[in-house]
Amino acid sequence: MLLIPCPWCGPRNEIEFHYGGQAEVSYPADPPEVSDVDWAHFLFYRANPRGVFAERWSHQAGCRRWFTVRRNTVTNEIQAEDGASEAGVVPR
Amino acid sequence: MAPRTPGADLPEHPDWLWRSPDPKSSYDVVIVGGGGHGLATAYYLAVNHGITNIAVLEGGWLAGGNMARNTTIIRSNYLWDESAGLYEHSLKLWEGLEEALDYPLLFSQRGVLNLAHSLQEVRDSVRRVEANKLNGVDAEWLDPAQVAEICPILNTSEDLRYPVLGATWQPRAGIAKHDHVAWGFARALDRMGVDLVQNCQVTGFERVGDRIVGVETTRGPIRAGKVALAAAGQTSVLADELGLRLPIQSHPLQALVSELLEPVHPTVVMSNSVHVYVSQAHKGELVLGAGIDSYNSYGQRGAFHTIEREMTAAVELFPMFARAHVLRTWAGVVDVTPDASAIMGRTPFDGLYVNCGWGTGGFKATPGVGWCYAHTIAHDEPHPLNAPFNLERFTTGALVDEHGAAGVAH
Numbered sequence: 001m002l003l004i005p006c007p008w009c010g011p012r013n014e015i016e017f018h019y020g021g022q023a024e025v026s027y028p029a030d031p032p033e034v035s036d037v038d039w040a041h042f043l044f045y046r047a048n049p050r051g052v053f054a055e056r057w058s059h060q061a062g063c064r065r066w067f068t069v070r071r072n073t074v075t076n077e078i079q080a081e082d083g084a085s086e087a088g089v090v091p092r
Numbered sequence: 093m094a095p096r097t098p099g100a101d102l103p104e105h106p107d108w109l110w111r112s113p114d115p116k117s118s119y120d121v122v123i124v125g126g127g128g129h130g131l132a133t134a135y136y137l138a139v140n141h142g143i144t145n146i147a148v149l150e151g152g153w154l155a156g157g158n159m160a161r162n163t164t165i166i167r168s169n170y171l172w173d174e175s176a177g178l179y180e181h182s183l184k185l186w187e188g189l190e191e192a193l194d195y196p197l198l199f200s201q202r203g204v205l206n207l208a209h210s211l212q213e214v215r216d217s218v219r220r221v222e223a224n225k226l227n228g229v230d231a232e233w234l235d236p237a238q239v240a241e242i243c244p245i246l247n248t249s250e251d252l253r254y255p256v257l258g259a260t261w262q263p264r265a266g267i268a269k270h271d272h273v274a275w276g277f278a279r280a281l282d283r284m285g286v287d288l289v290q291n292c293q294v295t296g297f298e299r300v301g302d303r304i305v306g307v308e309t310t311r312g313p314i315r316a317g318k319v320a321l322a323a324a325g326q327t328s329v330l331a332d333e334l335g336l337r338l339p340i341q342s343h344p345l346q347a348l349v350s351e352l353l354e355p356v357h358p359t360v361v362m363s364n365s366v367h368v369y370v371s372q373a374h375k376g377e378l379v380l381g382a383g384i385d386s387y388n389s390y391g392q393r394g395a396f397h398t399i400e401r402e403m404t405a406a407v408e409l410f411p412m413f414a415r416a417h418v419l420r421t422w423a424g425v426v427d428v429t430p431d432a433s434a435i436m437g438r439t440p441f442d443g444l445y446v447n448c449g450w451g452t453g454g455f456k457a458t459p460g461v462g463w464c465y466a467h468t469i470a471h472d473e474p475h476p477l478n479a480p481f482n483l484e485r486f487t488t489g490a491l492v493d494e495h496g497a498a499g500v501a502h
Contacts, residue, residue, distance in 0.1 A: 001395045001396055001397065002387070002395065014395055014397070015397045018386075019386035019387050021341070036487050036488075037487055039487075040339075040486045040487040041337070043430075043486075044339040044430045044486045045337050045338075045339045045486075046339075046341060048328035048338075048340060048341050048342055048388060048427075049328075049332075050326075050328075050329050050390045053388055055387065055388070071387070073342070073388050073389050073390050073391070074389075074390050074391055075391070076389070076391060
């Protein structure tokens with residue numbers, strides 16, 4: 001069971017959250033110019049590290065906001081997020 | 093029609109079944125991963141293609157990864173033609189595997205019920221039954237009374253929150269004793285001169301241009317004509333060494349067993365909606381599983397709430413389970429693809445082959461994987477049965493989207 005630090009509500013039990021996969025995946029800047037290979041990578045390919053992973057969580061049973069967490073995929077340790085406690089600013 | 097009650101006809105514990113050799117400096121084929129898939133692949137390379145100068149490298153102990161952590165269910169009732177072809181080929185191999193390996197696998201064709209709990213699920217299930225029949229897979233649609241006849245301990249009353257509206261039934265499905273499957277393959281391989289090397293972790297690859305010519309391991313470098321990955325949840329970590337990206341995410345998949353009970357549960361029951369699957373092992377444990385934990389993990393453990401939901405579903409469907417004690421819970425690390433189908437085939441590197449992305453369903457495919465992957469490695473091109481499961485499909489869009497038929501949440 002993870003204790004996930006919601007930047008707005010504080011640490012809460014994992015069951016209150018929805019997982020959103022890898023964070024910091026940006027939409028292609030110029031979609032018509034993107035090749036099939038690059039589209040495939042945008043749609044289907046994500047990092048899968050054994051170690052620290054930046055990932056999105058939504059506090060579904062609380063404030064319902066999305067935020068980014070850096071979690072170690074082996075130990076489940078969650079690193080403090082810089083600036084994430086700035087309420088009102090939704091980190092993208 | 094009623095399936096046989098599981099017996100307690102366990103064979104004697106095996107004696108020493110294989111050598112534990114030091115790795116040689118080179119092999120024709122090096123297989124990375126000594127689980128069911130790696131062992132089966134080596135077996136069919138030897139039997140079907142006459143290649144025996146093989147090493148199977150295992151980072152831990154033989155078949156100690158997901159092979160030791162799965163719920164041992166075998167079936168082939170998948171929706172799409174590509175999947176039905178591969179899993180049905182595998183089921184046919186299972187049906188002759190005890191004789192082929194000359195080793196008891198406790199393969200028990202006690203059938204599988206896939207329950208439907210909503211009108212939409214009824215329609216989807218009936219569709220899948222018809223698709224199965226067209227592909228030569230045994231399948232029937234059963235109403236609740238017929239379901240109760242096959243599995244009397246299942247609660248088929250209308251009082252449930254999600255009552256059982258019927259089920260698909262594959263009589264040839266069943267379970268096998270996972271350890272014995274690994275041991276049977278290992279014994280056969282050892283007798284054919286294949287080296288099963290344990291405690292030998294692959295840490296990198298040797299390459300000449302875009303050709304892979306060997307692996308670096310914790311027991312020194314090993315040269316190889318061909319290198320075949322069969323490392324399940326750890327595949328991304330290995331591929332990263334080459335800068336090879338794969339569309340897989342590693343998740344924990346939990347399972348649990350009860351204490352030993354009298355034979356009470358005659359078949360395999362799976363439910364997609366309330367999400368639990370249950371069978372009774374030969375010794376008497378109830379073996380339960382459900383979906384993956386949502387987040388990426390290599391930790392081989394998951395969260396308790398996943399087990400709690402699974403138990404809630406199990407107790408509602410099987411009220412008598414309420415008094416059973418949980419003996420043990422654990423998790424494997426499974427590699428999940430975006431279309432819930434496996435990836436098997438060549439890679440952009442010559443001499444490197446990949447078999448991964450089996451998600452929650454790799455055990456049932458074990459002999460079929462071995463057969464097709466061995467063909468791919470021996471001929472440097474896929475067998476027709478695994479050709480659709482190539483890596484290119486994520487670019488071409490020819491996905492094999494099996495989320496529904498897999499019967500579990502990916």
